Amino acid sequence: MRKNQSLGEYLQGQGVSRRGFLKFCSATASMMALPPSALAQVAEALANARRPSVIWLSFQECTGCTESLTRSHAPTVESLIFDAISLDYHHTLQAAAGHGAEAARMAAMEENAGEYLLVVDGSIPVGNPAYSTIAGISNLDMLKETAANAFAIIAVGTCAAFGGLPHADPNPTGAVAVSDIITDKPIINVSGCPPIPVVITGVLAHFLTFGAIPELDALGRPAAFFGQNIHDRCYRRPFYERGQFAETFDDEGARKGWCLYKLGCKGPTTYNACATLKWNEGTSFPIQSGHGCIGCSEPDFWDKGGFYNPISAGMWGSRDALLGAAAAGAALGVGSALAARRRQKKAQGTEI
Amino acid sequence: MTLLDFARGPGLQWSLIIMIVGLCWRVIGVFLGRWRKDLSRPRSDDLVQGGLRAIITRSAPAPELEKNIRFQHYTGYIWHIGFFMTVLLYEPHIAFFKSILGFGWPGLPSHLVVIPAAITLAVLVMLMIRRMTHSVMRMITRTDDYLSLIIIISTLVTGLMAYAHMGPRYETMLALHFISVELLFIWIPFSKLAHMFFWLLSRYRIGTFFERKGVKA
Amino acid sequence: MSSLDTIPVTAEVASGNVKPLLHEVRHALKRLANGEDGTVIDLQSIPLAPGEEARIEELLGKGEVRAELDALGPSVVQETSYPGVWLVTHSNTEQVVVGRFIEVTHMPELLKSQQADIEHAISRLEHELES
Numbered sequence: 042m043r044k045n046q047s048l049g050e051y052l053q054g055q056g057v058s059r060r061g062f063l064k065f066c067s068a069t070a071s072m073m074a075l076p077p078s079a080l081a082q083v084a085e086a087l088a089n090a091r092r093p094s095v096i097w098l099s100f101q102e103c104t105g106c107t108e109s110l111t112r113s114h115a116p117t118v119e120s121l122i123f124d125a126i127s128l129d130y131h132h133t134l135q136a137a138a139g140h141g142a143e144a145a146r147m148a149a150m151e152e153n154a155g156e157y158l159l160v161v162d163g164s165i166p167v168g169n170p171a172y173s174t175i176a177g178i179s180n181l182d183m184l185k186e187t188a189a190n191a192f193a194i195i196a197v198g199t200c201a202a203f204g205g206l207p208h209a210d211p212n213p214t215g216a217v218a219v220s221d222i223i224t225d226k227p228i229i230n231v232s233g234c235p236p237i238p239v240v241i242t243g244v245l246a247h248f249l250t251f252g253a254i255p256e257l258d259a260l261g262r263p264a265a266f267f268g269q270n271i272h273d274r275c276y277r278r279p280f281y282e283r284g285q286f287a288e289t290f291d292d293e294g295a296r297k298g299w300c301l302y303k304l305g306c307k308g309p310t311t312y313n314a315c316a317t318l319k320w321n322e323g324t325s326f327p328i329q330s331g332h333g334c335i336g337c338s339e340p341d342f343w344d345k346g347g348f349y350n351p352i353s354a355g356m357w358g359s360r361d362a363l364l365g366a367a368a369a370g371a372a373l374g375v376g377s378a379l380a381a382r383r384r385q386k387k388a389q390g391t392e393i
Numbered sequence: 394m395t396l397l398d399f400a401r402g403p404g405l406q407w408s409l410i411i412m413i414v415g416l417c418w419r420v421i422g423v424f425l426g427r428w429r430k431d432l433s434r435p436r437s438d439d440l441v442q443g444g445l446r447a448i449i450t451r452s453a454p455a456p457e458l459e460k461n462i463r464f465q466h467y468t469g470y471i472w473h474i475g476f477f478m479t480v481l482l483y484e485p486h487i488a489f490f491k492s493i494l495g496f497g498w499p500g501l502p503s504h505l506v507v508i509p510a511a512i513t514l515a516v517l518v519m520l521m522i523r524r525m526t527h528s529v530m531r532m533i534t535r536t537d538d539y540l541s542l543i544i545i546i547s548t549l550v551t552g553l554m555a556y557a558h559m560g561p562r563y564e565t566m567l568a569l570h571f572i573s574v575e576l577l578f579i580w581i582p583f584s585k586l587a588h589m590f591f592w593l594l595s596r597y598r599i600g601t602f603f604e605r606k607g608v609k610a
Numbered sequence: 611m612s613s614l615d616t617i618p619v620t621a622e623v624a625s626g627n628v629k630p631l632l633h634e635v636r637h638a639l640k641r642l643a644n645g646e647d648g649t650v651i652d653l654q655s656i657p658l659a660p661g662e663e664a665r666i667e668e669l670l671g672k673g674e675v676r677a678e679l680d681a682l683g684p685s686v687v688q689e690t691s692y693p694g695v696w697l698v699t700h701s702n703t704e705q706v707v708v709g710r711f712i713e714v715t716h717m718p719e720l721l722k723s724q725q726a727d728i729e730h731a732i733s734r735l736e737h738e739l740e741s
Contacts, residue, residue: 053726053730057681057682058681058724058727058730059724059725059726059727060679060681060720060723060724060727061681061682063719063720063724064679064681064682064685064700064709064720065682067700067709067711068700068702068708068709071652071654071655071708071709071711072708074655076652076655077650077651077652077711078650080650270563272563273558274657281503282502282503282504283502283503283504284484284500284501284502284503284504284505284506285502286484302484302485302488303484303488309563309567310397310563310564310567317657322704322706340395341398345398345401346401346402350492351485351488351489351492352401352485352567353485353486353488353489354488354489354491354492355400355401355402355405355489355492355571356401356402356405356406357405357406357409357492357493358405358406358409358410362406362410363409363410363413363493366409366410366411366413366414366417367413367414367417368417369414369417370413370414370415370416370417370418370421371417371418371421373414373417373418373422374417374418374419374420374421374422374424374425375421375422375425377418377422378421378422378424378425378426379425381422381426381427382426382427385427
């Protein structure tokens with residue numbers, strides 16, 4: 042698709058009828074949680090949308106976010122959105138390699154200065170920037186260089202949004218999030234490990250339709266998808282209220298589909314759309330499959346006391362520390378009792 | 394670090410450590426303290442029975458005093474029982490104890506635990522108001538007592554609000570509940586609340602003391 | 611999917627949204643009968659418990675008209691047993707449902723031939739006649 046072609050012209054060129062285009066728009070509007078009455082506006086906006094240049098930088102990541110996106114849902118809707126953008130640089134999906142690939146990136150940045158979208162997955166090591174490099178350029182430098190003329194940045198996945206797995210204690214590479222480095226550009230955090238695919242494309246669709254970033258929550262995540270916590274939308278909530286919990290993974294409670302709170306479910310403190318949108322085209326989500334939510338869309342979810350410790354258990358430390366405290370207290374008790382006895386003996390001048 | 398991370402992490406660790414240090418210090422300090430030698434002739438040789446009996450008899454007010462302290466005594470029982478039901482029979486609390494002790498126990502359906510919790514809170518607030526307005530109670534109540542009341546009431550209020558998803562965002566409310574409980578942990582050894590660890594031994598001691606003197610009290 | 615179906619989860623949950631939804635349809639029908647514009651309701655935007663969407667479909671029933679579209683995957687436009695109330699289901703080429711709507715209208719827009727497509731058809735026909 043030529044860059045100065047609108048999305049409407051592009052789809053027409055692909056043989057998509059106006060009727061097909063309207064179907065595409067209504068599905069996209071529904072995906073963005075817009076009311077059906079907005080269809081006309083969405084259709085008009087998408088028909089005239091210019092194809093944005095997108096540069097996708099992959100840093101300290103596992104490629105799970107790209108995998109999630111490319112395995113996604115509807116090759117028709119999602120891939121159309123993906124086709125609608127001009128993906129000018131992406132390690133896994135691009136054909137070019139080496140100098141040619143880097144040249145393509147620089148060309149895209151120059152041609153679309155101030156207008157291109159920068160998508161980042163993976164965290165950025167600042168402990169020693171040499172831990173992760175591309176074409177000899179450290180992630181840190183490449184991010185700063187590429188973000189300078191970007192319109193906005195989408196941090197895909199918990200690694201880019203909050204640091205993710207590399208950031209987990211003891212964070213040997215000094216991994217940080219995109220927002221820790223870039224502070225002068227709008228950043229949309231699409232967190233999750235990986236994020237739900239339709240959330241990624243929903244953000245892109247919003248950008249295509251409105252040319253602006255969607256409403257964000259306090260952590261910079263699109264409020265439309267991260268506004269509710271899992272617990273409030275979980276279908277196992279009635280069991281939580283009734284106090285019916287699975288105690289182990291194969292007991293009677295687990296077989297009956299009871300609440301997984303005692304097996305470490307972090308649903309009450311996790312905000313994501315898993316309980317409503319679900320995964321694999323609405324097939325299921327972790328809780329429905331019998332495993333508690335691990336809170337993968339929240340910052341530092343690896344360091345919240347373990348996936349199998351309930352929220353109420355807290356991270357109270359070790360038994361050794363508590364026994365040590367008891368010993369210290371006992372020592373203080375013995376000491377103070379002896380001191381008291383000595384004082385009394387002195388005062389009374391008698392044997393005890 | 395978010396407030397909840399602090400409350401579930403270092404806050405919990407250090408409050409538990411302080412509570413254990415304080416309790417061991419106090420209990421062992423009391424035990425090893427000097428007991429005055431009783432030089433009188435013992436009137437009975439079954440001191441143990443005397444001690445055990447006192448544990449039971451002191452659970453009820455002395456018949457002569459009963460009608461004076463009836464209200465305080467029975468409301469005290471109501472809120473103590475309600476408080477222990479709330480703390481020990483709510484499943485997320487049981488999960489907390491299980492992680493420390495290694496064992497748990499059966500609990501009540503969660504939505505039923507709200508009842509003893511609410512009753513306990515209502516009774517405590519009423520008793521606190523009574524303490525502040527009753528002429529005699531006002532004279533004998535100290536800062537120590539008010540602080541104990543406020544801290545325990547705050548654990549109940551924050552717990553109920555978190556349960557009902559009322560007030561601030563859930564994570565904040567939950568963190569506040571954790572912190573109020575941690576304040577309680579720290580306060581217990583250094584206040585009159587330590588009576589929860591002394592009351593059995595206290596009654597036993599009084600029982601043996603009076604038994605030796607030949608007094609059935 | 612089959613082994614997932616054997617998970618015996620028996621949560622009896624009701625969203626309480628079925629009746630209000632049908633009332634909304636009733637109001638929309640009244641407005642349509644009075645000559646006002648039609649209404650579109652996005653079923654995927656309403657929290658429904660498992661099984662409730664099927665129940666709504668069952669309650670609305672099937673009417674006289676059923677149209678199958680083949681545009682970017684199959685779509686089905688079914689008039690329900692209540693004339694004026696249409697159930698539109700969009701699927702993609704993988705047969706996955708991407709949109710479900712209740713349209714209260716004389717005829718869903720999507721069934722009509724679109725202006726842009728008609729203009730395109732004219733140029734194609736002219737081209738065909740020339741050759």
